[in-house]
Amino acid sequence: xxxxxxxxxxxxxxxxxxxxxxxxxxxxxxxxxxxxxxxxxxxxxxxxxxxxxxxxxxxxxxxxxxxxxxxxxxxxxxxxxxxxxxxxxx
Numbered sequence: 001x002x003x004x005x006x007x008x009x010x011x012x013x014x015x016x017x018x019x020x021x022x023x024x025x026x027x028x029x030x031x032x033x034x035x036x037x038x039x040x041x042x043x044x045x046x047x048x049x050x051x052x053x054x055x056x057x058x059x060x061x062x063x064x065x066x067x068x069x070x071x072x073x074x075x076x077x078x079x080x081x082x083x084x085x086x087x088x089x090x
Contacts, residue, residue: 004031007063008053016051019067026066028059 007023010016016032023030034051055063 003057004054005057005060006033006052007055007060008067010051010053012049013051016053019053022066023053023055023063026062028055028063028066030055030063 008016008019010019013032013034016034020030020032031054032051033054034049
């Protein structure tokens, strides 16, 4: 990998893993950087839970665009998705 740049920072691994998944699904190489003691002990206070998402500098612009996209709301659905079937529990 070439020079790496931070494109996202989270407090805890969950959001960073989601960001990594979004970037990888777009074919962008990605790496997470975090203090190992926070991950091993499950600590997320005083910076121990800080996780940085890094990508090669050449992919920085594309990565920031991907991460800026809003995920569709679960209430909105998609135009091509079939309507949810109604279930009568009575």
